[in-house]
Amino acid sequence: MEKYEILETIGHGSFGCVYKAHKRDTNEIVALKMIYSIDGDEGVPSSVIREVSYLKEMDHSNIVRLLDVLDDEKILCLVLEYMDLDLKKFMTTSADIAKKNQVIKSLMHQLLDGLAYCHSEKLLHRDLKPQNLLIDCSKHILKLADFGSAREIGVPLQTYTEGEKVASLWYKAPELLLGGQKYSTPVDIWSAGCVFAELVIQQPLFDGATDFVQVIKLFSVMGKPNEETWPGVTSIIFFLIIKSWEGREENLNLQKN
Known part of the structure; x- marks a missing residue:
């Protein structure tokens, strides 16, 4: 850690903090993602192991680069390339620029x-949202980050028992909201579509306060699925719960608390 001089805090999370830092020998500016939740009994969290493993293997101009991994007693530090801000902050602080059609096209293309x-590397991100998309303002480059929820795609499709725990609520695909445990690349495409809509309208497309309200909001706009439009949907337990509420949606408070 002595190789780096911490300049400022740029993010917080359940894992720890992210700092902007200066590498003393090269003058390079980097991001240090400190993982504090390392316990002597439990070891390194599985999400961190996955993130490190995946980032080491990936090499793409629109994927954040992992530069190094530092292990200092109970603190694990991921050294990542530094990006100016995330897409959420970009939309807030550069609203005039973020609303321009050419900027939106460029960001979505990236x-x-x-x-x-x-997906070509058989990897699902499973948590695409503006906060996990990083921006280099000077070069207008967007990069995917935070692969702690990522998983490899199995063939045939595997059963993911933690499916209900992945993806942030407002960007979560219907199959995850309904408790589906077999899913694939469409869950990421749905999240990307929600990000696209948010860039255009400058606010989240679906902003339910709970999984249940989020599903009702989706159905009110997209229509309720059936076996013809979505084969197998009637076998999903949560869908049956939703069906039991038919005719009573008007009694729900669909607004955020």
């Missing part, structure tokens, strides 16, 4: 290019 690379 997002989908990076995502296509992930």
Whole structure:
């Protein structure tokens, strides 16, 4: 750690903090993602192991680069290339620029290019959202980051028991909201579509306060699925719960608390 001089804090999370730092010998500016939740009994969190493993293998201009991994007693540090800010902050601090059609096209092209690379490598990101998309303002480059929820795609499709725990609520695909445990690349495409809509309208497309309200919001706009439009949907347990509420949606408070 002595090789780096911490300049400022740029992010917080359940894992720890992210710092902007200066590498003393090369003058390079980097991001240090400190993982503090390392316990002597439990060891390194599995999400961190996955993230390190995947980032080491990936090489694409729209995927954030892992430069080094430092292990200092109970702190694990990922040294990542430094990016100016995330897409959420970009939309907030550069609203006039973020609303321009050419900027939106460029950002979405880069997002989908990076995502296509992930999928070609048989990898699901599973947590695409503006906060996990990083921007280099001077070069107008977007990069996918935070691969802690990523998983390899199995053939045939595997059963992912933690499916209900992945993806942030407002960007979560319907199959995850309904409790589906077999899913593939469409869950990332759905999230990318939600990001696209947010760039255009400058606010989240679906902003439910709970999984249940989020599903109702989706159905109110997209229509309720059936076996013809979505084969197998009626076998998903949560879908049956939703069906039991038919005719009573008007009694739900669909607004965020």
